[in-house]
Amino acid sequence: MDERKIILSGIKPSGDLTLGSYIGAIKNWVELADQYDCFYMMADLHAITVRQVPADLRRRTLAQIAQYIACGLDPEKNTIFIQSQVPEHTQLGWVLDCYTMFGELSRMTQFKDKSAKNADNINAGLFTYPSLMAADILIYQADLVPVGEDQKQHVELTRDIAHRFNTIYGDVFKLPEPFIPKVGARIMSLQTPENKMSKSETDNGGCVCLMDKPEAIMKAFKRAVTDSETSVHFDRENKPGVSNLMQIYSVATGSTFEQIQQEFAGKGYGDFKVKVGEAVVEMLRPIREEAERILADKAYLEKVYREGAEKASYAARKTLRKVYKKVGFVQ
Numbered sequence: 001m002d003e004r005k006i007i008l009s010g011i012k013p014s015g016d017l018t019l020g021s022y023i024g025a026i027k028n029w030v031e032l033a034d035q036y037d038c039f040y041m042m043a044d045l046h047a048i049t050v051r052q053v054p055a056d057l058r059r060r061t062l063a064q065i066a067q068y069i070a071c072g073l074d075p076e077k078n079t080i081f082i083q084s085q086v087p088e089h090t091q092l093g094w095v096l097d098c099y100t101m102f103g104e105l106s107r108m109t110q111f112k113d114k115s116a117k118n119a120d121n122i123n124a125g126l127f128t129y130p131s132l133m134a135a136d137i138l139i140y141q142a143d144l145v146p147v148g149e150d151q152k153q154h155v156e157l158t159r160d161i162a163h164r165f166n167t168i169y170g171d172v173f174k175l176p177e178p179f180i181p182k183v184g185a186r187i188m189s190l191q192t193p194e195n196k197m198s199k200s201e202t203d204n205g206g207c208v209c210l211m212d213k214p215e216a217i218m219k220a221f222k223r224a225v226t227d228s229e230t231s232v233h234f235d236r237e238n239k240p241g242v243s244n245l246m247q248i249y250s251v252a253t254g255s256t257f258e259q260i261q262q263e264f265a266g267k268g269y270g271d272f273k274v275k276v277g278e279a280v281v282e283m284l285r286p287i288r289e290e291a292e293r294i295l296a297d298k299a300y301l302e303k304v305y306r307e308g309a310e311k312a313s314y315a316a317r318k319t320l321r322k323v324y325k326k327v328g329f330v331q
């Protein structure tokens, strides 16, 4: 029996993966594979709560898998799959809809934000998104869910739903916990460093994507917002732009903040921004090249997501069968 703890996480292929998702998430997932049973999904079902261009969604879903692998997630050690190819998610999702309260869903911050931003398309899927997310997590009996701060509320709700279900039917679901890897750094926008780097900021230069060409990366860093001082030192509060660049440079080069301060003592921000840009170009170059190579190898990519879906489905079916039986469906 495998006693290892189970991890599940997902990213919606509604935009390209950013430097923020690499440094804050994916990079830290690589070494988890030795200790945990890891499931990583392309959350395409969640992506369509907002209108998508079909061809783009398909392309980004495959590109996301290629980038995961290029970032070091070994498909032999991790289960990498596409959410819509594992029908058990939607099957459990419906059941959980019936154990999730209207009031709970109404209180979700992401729902409120997204309905304000998409006032012309406040669809039912946007509303019930958290119970599908609960299904994603509970169906694998996940112990830990690596997520950013913005998703903690959904994991809390997942626990509430699981607890409610368990109270009625006995121990069916394991209660998951949000998991923030200790080395995880929060990468902020290059244009508005008070906000998290987001894929919605590709046009204004606030965000850098993993597949960006060196020229685009350099341009974004040269234009990065700093402050009116001239000294490179770490102060999140008063120097959010410079501190963010230091954080990025530290991850890209392995230097400590102390060393970075010394390296740029007496130099201007111009120099510093160019150096950070160059370090990021070199950090991302092998990832981009490897991802491009994998994307071109259609047969390999297909093998990865087919096997991933099979493994995921096998694990998911176990939980689904139990749930169907408990609620009274004919076996």
Ligand code: TRP
Residues within 6 Å of the ligand: 008, 009, 010, 011, 012, 043, 046, 132, 133, 136, 137, 145, 146, 147, 151
């Ligand atoms: N809701 C997450 C986001 O918007 C994506 C997601 C979907 C997810 N299902 C999940 C994350 C399950 C962790 C676990 O980023």
